Amino acid sequence: MEDVYILGIESSCDETAVSVVKNGRIILSNVINTQIPIHTVYGGVVPEIASRNHIDNISDVAKKAIEDANIDFNRINAVACTYGPGLVGALLVGLSYGKALSYALNKPLVGVNHIQGHIAANYITYPELKPPFLCVMMSGGNTQLVNVKDYTDFEVLGRTKDDAIGEAFDKVARVIGLGYPGGPKIDKMALNGQANIELPKTHVDGLDFSFSGIKTAVINLHHKEPDINKENLCASFEKAVTDMLMEKVKLAIQKINVSKIVLAGGVSANSYIRKEFEKIETNGIKVYMPDLKLCTDNAAMIASAGYYNFINGKIDDLTLNAVPNLKL
Ligand code: KG4
Numbered sequence: 001m002e003d004v005y006i007l008g009i010e011s012s013c014d015e016t017a018v019s020v021v022k023n024g025r026i027i028l029s030n031v032i033n034t035q036i037p038i039h040t041v042y043g044g045v046v047p048e049i050a051s052r053n054h055i056d057n058i059s060d061v062a063k064k065a066i067e068d069a070n071i072d073f074n075r076i077n078a079v080a081c082t083y084g085p086g087l088v089g090a091l092l093v094g095l096s097y098g099k100a101l102s103y104a105l106n107k108p109l110v111g112v113n114h115i116q117g118h119i120a121a122n123y124i125t126y127p128e129l130k131p132p133f134l135c136v137m138m139s140g141g142n143t144q145l146v147n148v149k150d151y152t153d154f155e156v157l158g159r160t161k162d163d164a165i166g167e168a169f170d171k172v173a174r175v176i177g178l179g180y181p182g183g184p185k186i187d188k189m190a191l192n193g194q195a196n197i198e199l200p201k202t203h204v205d206g207l208d209f210s211f212s213g214i215k216t217a218v219i220n221l222h223h224k225e226p227d228i229n230k231e232n233l234c235a236s237f238e239k240a241v242t243d244m245l246m247e248k249v250k251l252a253i254q255k256i257n258v259s260k261i262v263l264a265g266g267v268s269a270n271s272y273i274r275k276e277f278e279k280i281e282t283n284g285i286k287v288y289m290p291d292l293k294l295c296t297d298n299a300a301m302i303a304s305a306g307y308y309n310f311i312n313g314k315i316d317d318l319t320l321n322a323v324p325n326l327k328l
Contacts, residue, residue: 006310007065007076007101008303009058011094012086012114013140014038014045016057017299020069020076024120024307025127029068030300033057040180044170051089058097065299076107078315080306083111084326085141091322099318110306111316114297115142115328116154118264120305121294129288134258136249138273139265140166140181145207145252146328148262151308154328157252158207165241166267168211172237175219176230186234187270193231195239197221207248207255214240238272246276253285262288269295 003022010017014035020028035053039045066073081098084091095111102109119135131153135146143166144159163171166183173182178189199221202213218237222228249261263277269292277287294301309315 004077004307004311005071005075006078006080006110006303006306008112008299008301008306009062009079009081009094009098010114010117010297010299010302011054011058011090012082012084013090013297014050015297016054016061016094017297017302018058018062018065019299019303020065020071021124021300021303021307024304025123027124027300028071029065030298031061031065031068032298033061036181043174043180045087047087047089050087051093054090054093058093062097062101073105076105078108078110078306078310079105080110080112080303080309082114082117082302083320084323085114086322086324088322088324091324095320095322099320103318108310108315109318109320110309110314111320112302112305112309113326113328114302115144115146116152116305117301119146119148119262120308121264121290121298121301122262122288123304124294124300125291126288129260129262132258133260133262133288134249134252134256135262135264136245136268137264138165138245138267140164140170142265143209143211144328145248147256147258152312152314156328157255158209158248160209160211161204162210162212163215165209165211165245166265168215168241169267171215172218176222176233178230183267183270186238187272189231190234190238190272193229193233193235195235196232197228197236199236199240201240201244207252209244209248211241211244214244235272238270242273242276245273246280249280259284260286260288264290266296
């Protein structure tokens with residue numbers, strides 16, 4: 001089969017990203033313009049500011065992605081674009097740019113679910129990885145256990161009833177004064193701490209999760225004891241959320257009887273969570289974790305997921321709209 005080149009576009013939150021990926025697995029370019037320094041001042045992403053910055057950046061990011069890939073625009077087989085979930089204004093910038101490109105180049109437009117993209121980051125990290133597998137999807141906006149039956153066939157087994165795990169990291173970090181984005185900062189702090197503070201774990205039936213209780217418990221504790229050791233608090237918070245996550249992962253493994261566990265999303269960059277998942281590797285179970293630079297938002301993962309949609313005939317037309325609460 002002839003090589004297939006997909007141009008991926010991602011703009012669902014605060015990263016403007018464009019990438020060219022060959023055959024769904026090989027990155028030719030991966031350009032990311034992050035707005036983190038801009039939003040840090042506000043302690044979180046300001047949607048309107050994110051949209052405006054995407055507009056300012058998207059053309060230059062796309063041009064650089066094409067230059068870095070050393071490929072002519074006309075050699076692209078399809079334009080893959082995140083169309084949800086995410087911030088509607090932010091999504092619309094990348095999607096409109098992708099539609100214009102698809103129209104001007106006369107190449108198919110392929111809509112990609114951002115969560116499907118996070119899962120596909122693993123196809124780039126592990127060229128041999130194939131479905132079926134259990135995906136533990138943990139990002140700033142989503143936390144779910146997904147039975148990935150095939151490249152474009154997903155069954156959500158459980159999801160958070162309230163906060164996403166990344167949201168809990170970010171809110172805890174903000175309240176205890178670590179700033180935004182909180183996940184990496186808690187990760188670093190926890191490395192020097194002891195998980196010696198007992199925190200309440202919320203129990204939810206089945207394979208669903210709840211992270212708002214633990215978030216509130218940490219915040220209340222910090223308000224009550226402002227001088228509490230932050231390193232220990234971070235380590236204890238990380239341990240408690242990881243225990244809650246692991247309990248459900250073990251249940252899911254029994255339920256669908258899989259041998260491959262695949263991590264995805266920004267929180268899968270967490271060093272404690274990665275170590276704990278390594279421990280569940282046995283003769284029968286292998287754990288896959290995306291390359292650190294592919295855990296958080298990027299367009300290479302969108303191009304990879306777009307490749308599988310494209311070769312499976314999942315192509316969209318120019319009426320495709322942004323869907324902020326898109327489900328898998
Ligand atoms: O996947 P992502 O880039 O965006 C979404 O699609 O939501 O995830 C961003 C989330 C943020 O909540 C951020 O704090 C968290 O991932 N994150 C981490 C780490 N790196 C990023 N959380 C814990 N530990 C980390 N090392």
